[in-house]
Amino acid sequence: MLFEQIETACVQDADIPWVPFSPYSDQVFVKYFKLDPIRGETIALLKAPATGQMPQHHHTGTVIVYTVQGRWKYREHEWIASTGSVVYEVAGSSHTPQALPGDEDIVTLNIIQGELLFLDERKQVIAIENWRSGWDRYAAYCAANGIRPRDLTAFK
Numbered sequence: 001m002l003f004e005q006i007e008t009a010c011v012q013d014a015d016i017p018w019v020p021f022s023p024y025s026d027q028v029f030v031k032y033f034k035l036d037p038i039r040g041e042t043i044a045l046l047k048a049p050a051t052g053q054m055p056q057h058h059h060t061g062t063v064i065v066y067t068v069q070g071r072w073k074y075r076e077h078e079w080i081a082s083t084g085s086v087v088y089e090v091a092g093s094s095h096t097p098q099a100l101p102g103d104e105d106i107v108t109l110n111i112i113q114g115e116l117l118f119l120d121e122r123k124q125v126i127a128i129e130n131w132r133s134g135w136d137r138y139a140a141y142c143a144a145n146g147i148r149p150r151d152l153t154a155f156k
Contacts, residue, residue: 015150018047019141024054024118024127032138035131035152042112042131047105048072055126056096061114063089070106072099081108094119 011033021028027049034043040061048054050070065087073080074095081087089095091114099106118127135152142149 013045017141017145017147019138021046022137025052027052028054030134030137032134032152035134035138037131037153040114040131042110042134044110044112044134045107046110047107048099049105050099050102052099054097056094056119056123057129058094058117058119058125059089059091059112059114060117061091061112063087063113064111065089066109068107068109069104070099070108071102072097072106072108074098094123 013031016031016033018029018031020026021030025048029047031045031047032042033045034041036042045068048070053075065081067081067083067085067087069083071080071082075098076095080100114130116129117125118129120126131153138152139149141147
């Protein structure tokens with residue numbers, strides 16, 4: 001396909017369900033907007049409670065995180081991301097996300113290239129997240145809830 005044939009499109013938030021981010025957490029949800037098998041890119045919202053911590057993860061590609069609401073940080077850094085902030089994560093970096101106490105859930109828009117490798121305390125890979133695992137999670141959720149899945153590999 002030539003780039004001239006790609007249509008500009010708009011995906012409505014209400015058309016995509018919040019999917020539990022299992023098996024990692026039953027309190028964290030993800031809303032997938034785009035799962036690109038060619039570029040290995042995922043565009044998604046992530047919603048997490050204002051308490052808790054996710055496992056450490058390593059990025060094989062770059063990640064851009066825009067904070068829609070709430071406050072969070074990485075245990076390994078001093079900065080705090082709050083509503084309106086943008087975090088740029090370089091390929092090859094590792095972090096441990098932490099929620100910071102507040103009155104509202106954390107919601108972030110994430111543009112992820114490549115894979116997220118979840119690590120244990122010995123820095124061994126225990127799980128891999130990418131566009132394919134996102135599709136599998138989304139498709140399984142749709143099947144279990146009687147929802148007709150959208151083709152998230154293309155904006156249509």
